[in-house]
Amino acid sequence: MRCEVAVIGGGFGGTLVAMCLAAQGRDVIVLERERHPRFAIGESSTPLANLVLEDIIRTYSLEALLPLCRYGTWKHSYPKVRCGPKRGFSFFAHEPGRPFEAFSDHRTELLVAANPSQDLADTQWLRSDVDALFSETAKAQGVRVLEGVSVLDAERGRRWKLALLQEAEDASSTPASGRSQSFSADFVIDASGGASPLHTAVGLTDAGESLATRSRAIFSHFEGVETWHTVCSAAGGNLDDHPFPADDAALHHMTREGWIWMLRFDHGVTSVGAVLTDDGKSGSIEEEWKALFERYPSVAAQMSAALPTRPLVRTSRLQRRLRPAAGPDWALLPGAAYFIDPLLSPGNAHTMHGVERLSRIFESWPDRGAMAVGLDEYDSRLQAEVDFMDPLIHGCYLAIDSLPLLAAYTMYYFAGAIHSEERRRDGTAEGADGFLHSHDEAFRGRVMEAYHDLADITEGPVDAGVVEAFASRVAADIEPWNTTGLCDPERQNMYPYK
Incomplete structure (x- = not known):
């Protein structure tokens, strides 16, 4: 052949x-x-993924795939192809051995909306x-x-x-x-x-x-996962402030060991995985999984009645x-x-x-x-984008013990992603555009400098003054590309769609 x-x-x-x-x-x-x-x-889509897919579909006349670019049209055109709505990104910080603690200023929460409604939402695939x-x-x-x-x-x-x-x-x-x-x-x-x-x-x-990020994962699909809405509400969380339902999102539970993802599909199954920064544990996967959730009572409450639909998978370095x-x-x-x-x-x-x-x-x-x-x-651009993405992600791990510091650093990602989306929507995107606007030397340079400074900051104690100074620096850095009010302290980590 x-x-x-x-x-x-x-x-x-x-x-x-x-x-x-x-x-x-x-x-x-x-x-x-x-x-x-x-x-x-690899189940979580984003606005940028859907916008690029839509451009591909229109360029090469692949209209059969066009409904997949929005949750509402997907459900109408392909009701048997299972998915879930993704309204944005939600983050919740947990301490070992303690239930989740909510505060009026949302210091242990971060929600960033990606779309204005469920019908126009992105999707979990x-x-x-x-x-x-x-x-x-x-x-x-x-x-x-x-x-x-x-x-x-x-x-x-x-x-x-x-x-x-x-x-x-x-x-x-x-x-x-x-x-x-x-x-x-x-x-x-x-x-x-x-x-x-x-x-x-x-x-x-x-x-x-060459990659600074080091992590591994344990994951599977589960039935019977309780909603975070229920658990967070019981913990005193003010859900009225949330710009979208936290479960209809890429839900991140941030822990001292790494983080736990939860992605919900409409047929009652939830993708759950733990991304961990150690080099691995001895013992069975099931024992490690159980011990991890026992350390975080509120996340354990979500999983108390959950049953896996397939065996757990444990990876080596990702x-x-x-x-x-x-x-x-x-x-x-x-x-x-x-x-x-x-x-x-x-x-x-x-x-x-x-x-x-x-x-x-x-x-x-x-x-x-x-x-x-x-x-x-193609090769040169891809290598440059990997060299940009690695510090962007590794920096999040450096800041993982402080959600306020992590929230500030993620604003570089959201600024690059949202600006790239805006260029796609208004027709100003060019063939030379880099992933997450990484081709822009000014933007790229500010992210790289912040990453190196963050590495220095996190070597010592991170107090409120350190976080405030870093957040102010991020706000100034992204100002030329920030059209949606990111880094606004009055938002208290709650960012609706704009």
Whole structure:
């Protein structure tokens, strides 16, 4: 078999880029190791992710996917594709051994709205359903999608030669009973999101140690998770001040060990995961999970009747990075090139940026010279964005013991994200725009300086005066890009949509 472009990985990123290239007339095949529907995380969308997806849809006439850009249209058009509303980001700070404590000034809370209503909300993606929908849509667009296919080897010559193993259709069969075959392609895109099968063929370098962020995770899906609304209200929280329901969000429980995410879907299932900053524990996953929640009574109250729908997963270090991310006849989508952390939900949005950029580069096909220039720029921009994202996320971990300090530092993320969204909406976004406005040297420089200063600050005691001075500095730093009232002390960490 042969094709012009082979895409390794059949998640939403791989099938979306395949659809974009097929719309340009390319002969594309997607190779997916598992079979849909299959479990995956990376479930939380953002306004920026949806805006980029909408631009991609309109550019390449993929209107079947347009309803996915808003919660209301999604529920109307695809009621069987399960999701949940995401009104924004909510953060709550917890102390070990103590119930959550609410204050009138919301010093242990931060809520930042991302949209004005539930109908216009972003979404939590049940990836088993969403990835399956993208795959079926790709097939309808003329993309060949092969499931249950592993790439055993990739040999680079005048054309790519991929050695494949097609698993047997009978689930009871052993892997050895699958069928081997070879496949040739002019260009390969790795959208696998893990260990790249192109590693040896293109000389990829493992650059994970260049990342300052260090974390691991334990996670699963659960039924019966109590709402934070109920627990927070019982703790004396003033929910009338909240700009949106805290459960309809990327809910972050901030702890001394890291943080716990909760993402709710409409069918009664909640994605729950703990992101931890230590190097790992001995003992079983279940024992570690139980001990973690026992240290935080209010979060434990949410989970008191929860039952997992699938076994817990415990990872090693999450951070990974491969360099370079592209060459004359190959490219890695962002999720294959790197992963930092789920904090602040950057993954899906960055994947959308990668799909959009690669699709634009392919508009020069078959001019390989022009494509090579574009691919070199693609790599340079992606590396610069990773170098921006890592301090942005690692700084949040440096500030994790003080929610007021953390809230101040996150304003760099929200300023960059919201400004990027505004440029998309008003039509001023340019092809050279970096993820989260990271291409702007003035903005980027201020974030980097603040990160280094934050590292110094958190080496010693962090009192109210230190936090106030840092928050004032952040407010001054983001002022040129702050159109929504971020860093306003009168808001008391409650930011409605503007």
